[in-house]
Amino acid sequence: MPAVNSPFLRSGIRTSGMAVWALAALMVPATIYSILYSSPFIFRLIGYALLGMLAEAIYVLLVRRKLKFNHAGSALTATIIAASIPSSMPFLPMLYAILLSIWIVKLPMVGLPLRFNAAMAGRLFLMLVYPNQTVNWGTPTADVISTATPQELYHLEGFALALPQLLFGRIEGIWEELFLLVPGSPGETFPILLLLLGALLCFKGIIAWRAPVAFLVSFAVASAAFGDSVVFNLFSSATIFSAVFIVSDPVSTPMSKGGKVAVGILIGVSSTVIRHTTYYTEAIVYAILLGNLFAPLFDRLAFSLQGRKLMRR
Amino acid sequence: MLRRIKIDWATLPNFQPLETPFPAPERIYPGLEEIEPESFPDFLDEIGLVGMGGSGFPASEKLRASIGAHTLVINGVECEPGITIDQTVLLHHSLWVQAGANATAKAIGAKRVALAVKDHPDQVAKLRKLYPEYDIIPFSDRYPVGAEKLILKKLTGKIPPPGTRPYQLGYLVQNVVSLRATGRAIIDGFPVVERPLTLTAPAARFYKNTIVPVGLPVREVLTAFALPYDPVRHLIVGGGLMMGREMAPDDGVEKTTTSLILLERAALEEKEHGCIRCGACNTACPLSLHPYSLVERIQKGKTDSAAFQAQMTECFLCGVCSAVCPSHIPLVQTLAEGKQCLP
Numbered sequence: 001m002p003a004v005n006s007p008f009l010r011s012g013i014r015t016s017g018m019a020v021w022a023l024a025a026l027m028v029p030a031t032i033y034s035i036l037y038s039s040p041f042i043f044r045l046i047g048y049a050l051l052g053m054l055a056e057a058i059y060v061l062l063v064r065r066k067l068k069f070n071h072a073g074s075a076l077t078a079t080i081i082a083a084s085i086p087s088s089m090p091f092l093p094m095l096y097a098i099l100l101s102i103w104i105v106k107l108p109m110v111g112l113p114l115r116f117n118a119a120m121a122g123r124l125f126l127m128l129v130y131p132n133q134t135v136n137w138g139t140p141t142a143d144v145i146s147t148a149t150p151q152e153l154y155h156l157e158g159f160a161l162a163l164p165q166l167l168f169g170r171i172e173g174i175w176e177e178l179f180l181l182v183p184g185s186p187g188e189t190f191p192i193l194l195l196l197l198g199a200l201l202c203f204k205g206i207i208a209w210r211a212p213v214a215f216l217v218s219f220a221v222a223s224a225a226f227g228d229s230v231v232f233n234l235f236s237s238a239t240i241f242s243a244v245f246i247v248s249d250p251v252s253t254p255m256s257k258g259g260k261v262a263v264g265i266l267i268g269v270s271s272t273v274i275r276h277t278t279y280y281t282e283a284i285v286y287a288i289l290l291g292n293l294f295a296p297l298f299d300r301l302a303f304s305l306q307g308r309k310l311m312r313r
Numbered sequence: 314m315l316r317r318i319k320i321d322w323a324t325l326p327n328f329q330p331l332e333t334p335f336p337a338p339e340r341i342y343p344g345l346e347e348i349e350p351e352s353f354p355d356f357l358d359e360i361g362l363v364g365m366g367g368s369g370f371p372a373s374e375k376l377r378a379s380i381g382a383h384t385l386v387i388n389g390v391e392c393e394p395g396i397t398i399d400q401t402v403l404l405h406h407s408l409w410v411q412a413g414a415n416a417t418a419k420a421i422g423a424k425r426v427a428l429a430v431k432d433h434p435d436q437v438a439k440l441r442k443l444y445p446e447y448d449i450i451p452f453s454d455r456y457p458v459g460a461e462k463l464i465l466k467k468l469t470g471k472i473p474p475p476g477t478r479p480y481q482l483g484y485l486v487q488n489v490v491s492l493r494a495t496g497r498a499i500i501d502g503f504p505v506v507e508r509p510l511t512l513t514a515p516a517a518r519f520y521k522n523t524i525v526p527v528g529l530p531v532r533e534v535l536t537a538f539a540l541p542y543d544p545v546r547h548l549i550v551g552g553g554l555m556m557g558r559e560m561a562p563d564d565g566v567e568k569t570t571t572s573l574i575l576l577e578r579a580a581l582e583e584k585e586h587g588c589i590r591c592g593a594c595n596t597a598c599p600l601s602l603h604p605y606s607l608v609e610r611i612q613k614g615k616t617d618s619a620a621f622q623a624q625m626t627e628c629f630l631c632g633v634c635s636a637v638c639p640s641h642i643p644l645v646q647t648l649a650e651g652k653q654c655l656p
Contacts, residue, residue: 004582005643006635007554007635007636007645008550009636013593015639111587115590208593250589251591253592255592255595255603256592306624307619307621311475311623
């Protein structure tokens with residue numbers, strides 16, 4: 001009989017369950033997107049998820065010489081990449097991005113103090129290698145043309161949007177009639193719904209609230225400081241999506257409470273700076289990778305600060 | 314997972330003692346009037362009192378050190394989830410608890426007696442009637458509020474510095490069951506020969522508070538309540554779900570056995586996975602320590618830094634970090650080993 005140690009009571013959350021919950025939450029906006037804009041996006045998303053699982057299965061088979069089929073984490077990575085780029089992205093670049101993020105960024109770095117968000121690494125790869133497809137914000141219908149997200153419109157042409165349109169995620173009026181515009185990537189189209197899902201995940205104990213909340217607050221404050229519209233910046237260009245699914249990532253953010261808050265603020269401020277001072281509206285990718293880079297430092301700082309606080313009493 | 318047993322906090326049923334009649338007391342101990350600060354610790358030694366909240370620290374030592382403390386705190390905040398002996402003792406043995414508390418307060422010269430209880434409004438209202446002259450301080454229902462450090466944190470407003478004992482701050486924290494034993498010796502003349510404990514088998518939906526003679530084998534306790542026990546399938550946990558340990562059926566019930574819990578072995582075996590650095594242990598730690606960072610340093614042998622020493626001293630091994638870990642890493646076991654690294 002194996003020894004069983006205290007505590008004999010567990011919270012019931014498991015690592016595999018965490019990824020499954022996040023995956024399920026991500027499927028909700030994707031399904032609504034598919035239904036509203038009648039695109040086969042949800043099926044492709046499921047396909048990408050399976051592709052991610054297959055990639056991890058192959059990796060595990062080659063490196064650890066055993067076969068397992070419980071890879072919700074990789075499925076989540078692949079799904080986040082797919083949901084954060086236009087649904088018109090062709091298959092081959094997606095395949096490259098998924099393999100790169102899972103085989104090079106995600107799995108070899110398991111257990112290290114410094115870990116990068118694999119989905120953001122794959123997204124960065126797509127942005128750098130396939131820039132044209134990555135900004136092709138349209139629906140995959142007959143009349144697809146390259147169009148801008150609301151954030152880009154606002155940024156380049158001073159085209160402001162009314163709040164309800166932002167919340168619901170659909171530009172109406174003459175633009176809509178011409179091109180059937182859907183602003184942004186599939187994952188980011190329903191900010192209010194995403195906020196609710198984030199609250200649910202927090203409540204279930206899947207994600208920690210500190211980093212996302214620090215990110216959103218610092219982002220809003222920094223936007224206001226730069227004189228941009230706070231509401232517009234918050235509800236466009238995947239800000240809420242990043243807060244719920246990417247900044248909250250348990251793997252690549254610091255472990256300590258203070259470190260989580262610090263990284264949230266770092267990501268929020270740096271992404272606002274990039275967004276404001278450059279023409280990049282996709283600032284969040286760089287900001288998150290920057291935050292990941294600082295995670296071990298913040299953890300070590302928090303550890304020694306807590307020690308000092310205890311000694312001073 | 315364990316099946317949930319609903320506990321009605323307002324009307325906890327009385328103890329169901331085992332039918333083992335104690336012999337009549339051989340001698341009568343001094344009454345409440347004859348309590349003296351000099352002789353009281355010896356009296357506690359004579360009845361064989363140890364900290365019955367689970368620590369097992371000799372009560373006489375603690376009392377000798379605490380003479381002159383201004384407040385006696387009755388710790389009725391059950392530390393472990395799912396155990397209700399402290400509350401049941403408070404409700405049904407108030408005579409003994411009061412006698413013990415008054416005697417202890419008189420011996421150390423405490424002006425104020427504070428009663429720390431869990432915040433169940435119905436129960437608190439009842440206790441206010443039973444203990445009119447004590448200060449009732451309600452605590453939250455969250456494990457581990459019953460730890461001495463956290464009780465003092467609520468009373469004094471900040472976490473006491475590492476290494477300090479409550480008496481240095483002018484407090485004496487005594488468990489309810491210890492005080493009940495003191496009162497029983499003073500009133501009835503019985504030394505510490507019985508142990509109130511929670512006996513539960515969640516799978517069989519069995520839940521009882523009982524009084525067991527100290528030293529009775531666990532197997533006989535289970536037989537007395539007709540609980541089926543199969544060593545392959547079942548696991549007996551003595552002393553709470555969080556800090557308890559596995560007991561063999563022939564082990565005797567000790568003075569510190571706060572509970573006997575019969576669990577299904579299959580539901581408990583969990584495979585350990587790699588850490589995903591989610592920080593659930595950091596968030597859950599009641600003292601805001603960094604459990605996984607500590608464990609990492611213990612495993613690598615980097616235990617010299619002042620920050621490590623300070624945090625390791627502070628940790629009281631409550632086990633919350635292990636309980637919330639989604640990877641089922643035995644954090645608290647490693648932390649217990651890490652206590653050896655301290656000078």
